[in-house]
Amino acid sequence: MSAAAAAPAATGSGRELANPPADGISNLRFSNHSNNLLVSSWDKTVRLYDADANVLKGEFVHPGAVLDCCFHDDSSGFSAGADHTVRRLVFSSAKEDVLGRHDGPVRCVEYSYAAGQVITGSWDKTVKCWDPRGVSGPERYALSSVEGRVSMEFFDLSESAQSKKYGTFATGGCDGFVNVWDGINKKRLYQYSKYASSIAALSFSKDGHLLAVASSYTYEEGEKSHEPDAIFIRTVNEVEVKPKPKALAAPQ
Amino acid sequence: MSSAVKEQLQQMSTTCDSLLLELNVIWDEVGEPDTARDRMLLELEQECLEVYRRKVDLANRCRAQLRQAIAEAEAELAGICSAMGEPPIHVRQSNQKLRGLREELDAIVPYLEEMRKKKVERWDQFVDVIDQIKKVASEIRPADYVPFKVPVDQSDLSLRKLEELTKELQSLQKEKSDRLKQVMEHLNTLHSLCEVLGIDFRQTVYEVHPSLGEADGSKNLSNCTIERLASAVNGLREMKVQRMQKLQDLASSMLELWNLMDTPLEEQQMFQNVTCNIAASEHEITEPNTLSIDFLSYVESEVLRLEQLKASKMKDLVLKKKTELEEHRRRAHLIGEEGYVAEFSAEAIEAGAVDPALVLEQIEAHIATVKEEAFSRKDILEKVERWLNACEEEAWLEDYNKDDNRYNAGRGAHLTLKRAEKARILVNKLPGMVDVLTTKILAWEKEREKEFTYDGARLLSMLEEYMIVRQEKELEKKRQRDQKKIQDQIKAEQEALYGSKPSPSKPQSTKKAPRNSMGGANRRLSLGGATMQAPKTDILHSKTARAAKKTEDSGTLSPSSRGLDIAGLPIKKLSFNATTLRETETPRKPFAQIMPGNNVSSTPARPISNDTEEENKTPKTFAALNPKTPMTVTAPMQLAMTPSVANKVIATPVSLFQEKPEPPTLLEEIEYSFEERRLAVYQARLMA
Numbered sequence: 014m015s016a017a018a019a020a021p022a023a024t025g026s027g028r029e030l031a032n033p034p035a036d037g038i039s040n041l042r043f044s045n046h047s048n049n050l051l052v053s054s055w056d057k058t059v060r061l062y063d064a065d066a067n068v069l070k071g072e073f074v075h076p077g078a079v080l081d082c083c084f085h086d087d088s089s090g091f092s093a094g095a096d097h098t099v100r101r102l103v104f105s106s107a108k109e110d111v112l113g114r115h116d117g118p119v120r121c122v123e124y125s126y127a128a129g130q131v132i133t134g135s136w137d138k139t140v141k142c143w144d145p146r147g148v149s150g151p152e153r154y155a156l157s158s159v160e161g162r163v164s165m166e167f168f169d170l171s172e173s174a175q176s177k178k179y180g181t182f183a184t185g186g187c188d189g190f191v192n193v194w195d196g197i198n199k200k201r202l203y204q205y206s207k208y209a210s211s212i213a214a215l216s217f218s219k220d221g222h223l224l225a226v227a228s229s230y231t232y233e234e235g236e237k238s239h240e241p242d243a244i245f246i247r248t249v250n251e252v253e254v255k256p257k258p259k260a261l262a263a264p265q
Numbered sequence: 266m267s268s269a270v271k272e273q274l275q276q277m278s279t280t281c282d283s284l285l286l287e288l289n290v291i292w293d294e295v296g297e298p299d300t301a302r303d304r305m306l307l308e309l310e311q312e313c314l315e316v317y318r319r320k321v322d323l324a325n326r327c328r329a330q331l332r333q334a335i336a337e338a339e340a341e342l343a344g345i346c347s348a349m350g351e352p353p354i355h356v357r358q359s360n361q362k363l364r365g366l367r368e369e370l371d372a373i374v375p376y377l378e379e380m381r382k383k384k385v386e387r388w389d390q391f392v393d394v395i396d397q398i399k400k401v402a403s404e405i406r407p408a409d410y411v412p413f414k415v416p417v418d419q420s421d422l423s424l425r426k427l428e429e430l431t432k433e434l435q436s437l438q439k440e441k442s443d444r445l446k447q448v449m450e451h452l453n454t455l456h457s458l459c460e461v462l463g464i465d466f467r468q469t470v471y472e473v474h475p476s477l478g479e480a481d482g483s484k485n486l487s488n489c490t491i492e493r494l495a496s497a498v499n500g501l502r503e504m505k506v507q508r509m510q511k512l513q514d515l516a517s518s519m520l521e522l523w524n525l526m527d528t529p530l531e532e533q534q535m536f537q538n539v540t541c542n543i544a545a546s547e548h549e550i551t552e553p554n555t556l557s558i559d560f561l562s563y564v565e566s567e568v569l570r571l572e573q574l575k576a577s578k579m580k581d582l583v584l585k586k587k588t589e590l591e592e593h594r595r596r597a598h599l600i601g602e603e604g605y606v607a608e609f610s611a612e613a614i615e616a617g618a619v620d621p622a623l624v625l626e627q628i629e630a631h632i633a634t635v636k637e638e639a640f641s642r643k644d645i646l647e648k649v650e651r652w653l654n655a656c657e658e659e660a661w662l663e664d665y666n667k668d669d670n671r672y673n674a675g676r677g678a679h680l681t682l683k684r685a686e687k688a689r690i691l692v693n694k695l696p697g698m699v700d701v702l703t704t705k706i707l708a709w710e711k712e713r714e715k716e717f718t719y720d721g722a723r724l725l726s727m728l729e730e731y732m733i734v735r736q737e738k739e740l741e742k743k744r745q746r747d748q749k750k751i752q753d754q755i756k757a758e759q760e761a762l763y764g765s766k767p768s769p770s771k772p773q774s775t776k777k778a779p780r781n782s783m784g785g786a787n788r789r790l791s792l793g794g795a796t797m798q799a800p801k802t803d804i805l806h807s808k809t810a811r812a813a814k815k816t817e818d819s820g821t822l823s824p825s826s827r828g829l830d831i832a833g834l835p836i837k838k839l840s841f842n843a844t845t846l847r848e849t850e851t852p853r854k855p856f857a858q859i860m861p862g863n864n865v866s867s868t869p870a871r872p873i874s875n876d877t878e879e880e881n882k883t884p885k886t887f888a889a890l891n892p893k894t895p896m897t898v899t900a901p902m903q904l905a906m907t908p909s910v911a912n913k914v915i916a917t918p919v920s921l922f923q924e925k926p927e928p929p930t931l932l933e934e935i936e937y938s939f940e941e942r943r944l945a946v947y948q949a950r951l952m953a
Contacts (some may be wrong), residue, residue, distance in 0.1 A: 078943075136941065233679070
């Protein structure tokens with residue numbers, strides 16, 4: 014329990030992360046190599062935490078709200094900004110540069126290991142692929158335009174995180190509840206106790222033992238006063254995420 | 266002759282001679298004549314001869330008697346032997362030593378006496394057997410008993426005969442025992458039947474034959490008796506079967522009545538002993554008095570009581586069923602055809618004019634019919650529900666759109682917005698719904714050859730009416746829109762003629778007031794101010810935009826008011842001038858940034874369609890940007906703008922108000938994500 018936490022850090026919520034962002038959390042991601050946690054926020058920062066040690070390792074400040082972030086490897090990552098930029102962040106040197114731009118706020122960013130490319134989606138209705146080394150502009154062939162939104166449409170549920178071990182996944186919504194689901198057997202496995210605010214983002218650690226929960230008001234009811242934004246690190250019990258197959262196993 | 270006799274005779278003759286001498290002496294003395302003498306001597310000789318003769322006769326007779334006796338004895342002996350079937354005894358032949366008849370006789374006599382004795386014994390045996398035969402026969406065949414041979418005589422006393430008779434006796438005895446067994450069986454059966462039927466056994470048995478009732482004593486075992494006994498048994502068995510069937514009928518009536526009237530279990534259990542036998546066969550019913558007259562009456566009276574109860578409940582049942590029928594009709598929206606009611610009136614039942622059971626049947630039949638009809642109507646009814654619900658939402662939406670306060674961000678505003686959004690979708694689907702419904706109704710009506718009514722009215726008529734009203738509304742809307750366009754054109758012309766005017770504040774202020782919760786008023790003014798900081802540009806733009814719009818013949822709202830109104834409102838629905846008669850909002854153009862109009866760009870990303878009048882449902886991406894007027898970034902934004910910003914396409918607030926001609930039926934729904942709205946808020950804050 015972090016003493017700095019303003020909200021009561023209930024035992025059932027997990028361990029509250031120290032030095033959370035000062036405004037809404039747009040996304041958070043665990044690294045694939047360690048329990049480093051990357052958090053993007055409306056307070057224009059991208060923060061890197063060591064979730065185990067509960068320590069803020071680094072922080073990048075952008076010109077505008079950061080709408081998404083992702084890891085490249087354990088030493089670097091990418092961010093998607095409302096200022097239309099896609100930035101590359103190098104943690105060790107605390108340096109950042111602009112990888113590319115869109116014509117509108119960049120809503121999401123993802124690194125594809127398979128393709129070796131950074132993929133971004135923007136409210137300019139385009140999806141672009143970038144060379145993570147920032148060699149040139151976006152690969153033209155990957156440019157695509159769509160009529161509708163690029164980012165996920167808002168649902169009542171805001172986030173999903175996969176538990177790597179079992180293939181079950183967790184969802185969190187504006188109601189403040191995190192649910193764990195078994196997609197194959199189509200069952201809800203578990204529900205954590207209610208968080209003080211909407212669940213803005215979820216992420217399982219690489220080994221599935223930790224679940225980071227961003228409890229952060231997501232503006233579904235417009236501007237209003239709300240609970241402070243916080244991040245909780247939960248230790249995951251197997252029972253919460255292990256699938257429970259139906260009594261009659263489906264034919265394989 | 267023996268020597269002694271000879272001697273005697275000689276002596277006698279000597280005596281006789283002496284006597285004669287004497288006689289002669291006497292005669293001489295007497296002087297008897299010779300004649301007299303001769304005569305006397307003759308007499309004497311004759312007399313002497315007769316005496317001899319007599320003696321000889323006697324002896325002869327004696328001899329004859331003996332012979333006869335022997336013959337008789339022999340005859341008797343032979344007779345006895347033959348009668349008794351024994352070999353004859355020949356005494357004489359067997360014994361040569363016998364001398365004289367007297368010895369013979371004496372020899373036979375012991376044999377004779379012994380045989381006589383044996384015969385008597387044998388006869389006794391016969392008599393014994395015969396007596397028994399008689400006795401048994403009389404028991405078993407009294408009337409027609411004709412003994413095949415009752416030897417009265419004793420001509421056949423042989424052992425063989427005795428054997429025969431003994432055999433006959435045995436067979437008679439066996440027959441007797443068989444019959445007795447039969448009788449006992451019958452009696453047992455009779456006894457159990459009497460027990461079950463509650464009839465007096467002794468009396469019954471006595472009537473068959475008195476002797477049968479005796480515990481000891483011989484029972485009459487005649488054919489007649491046995492027949493009578495058998496028929497008594499059959500009679501009672503038939504009675505048992507009849508009563509059993511009656512009881513089982515009563516039991517099933519009882520079960521029916523219990524079922525019909527939901528009789529409590531305790532009551533039913535009192536008659537457990539009746540209902541348990543409902544499927545029993547004749548030989549399974551053995552309890553005493555289960556079929557007695559009294560018991561049957563008892564059960565019968567209970568059934569009667571139940572039936573009376575049923576009759577009294579009939580009325581209630583009929584009413585209950587009637588209610589059920591009406592409920593089914595109501596649910597299937599078949600209310601309105603009340604022709605059937607009269608048949609089932611309670612008064613008619615009470616008055617006895619109608620048989621309640623019959624009425625009940627009729628109602629049941631009606632219920633079955635209604636259920637079948639309801640089933641066939643189910644699909645259509647469901648669609649009607651949805652259509653009605655959509656109409657409700659349509660009506661709500663109409664009211665909602667007339668409400669100026671609807672963008673108030675008070676509590677639950679979010680929910681209202683959601684409802685309105687959903688309502689719009691629903692309304693769009695309405696014509697399709699009506700189409701499908703109409704098709705289905707027509708098919709149904711054709712198949713069933715009658716109208717589809719809904720609570721008394723013809724459903725097709727309802728739908729037609731609805732569509733007519735709708736069309737009228739649409740026409741009215743269009744008319745008003747056209748009017749507004751004309752009015753706006755006039756206004757624009759005037760403005761062009763007379764120079765720009767500041768944006769009329771009045772319509773704005775009325776709108777601003779309710780929006781304080783958005784912090785809108787100040788912001789908006791400041792935004793407006795921000796816009797005004799480049800007034801010329803902006804208004805010029807507005808004008809040209811308006812002009813552009815005019816050429817495009819689109820839009821009826823005053824752009825300036827819209828331009829100011831839209832700023833800083835990161836909400837989904839854009840408000841209109843109250844004078845707007847539009848009932849739906851213009852959708853925000855997708856990807857147009859919700860930001861104050863300081864980023865007026867000139868280059869459209871896409872060519873603007875000039876066909877704004879068409880029912881073009883695709884959203885314009887960058888509405889009505891004036892391609893001719895170059896714009897520059899006027900106010901600083903927290904955006905990482907590169908010099909190539911001019912190539913960016915950012916919609917102006919004006920452009921946001923690019924009027925899109927409303928298709929009469931379908932409206933597009935553009936949603937703002939929470940993030941987009943949030944960003945607009947943040948950027949607005951920065952401007953403030």
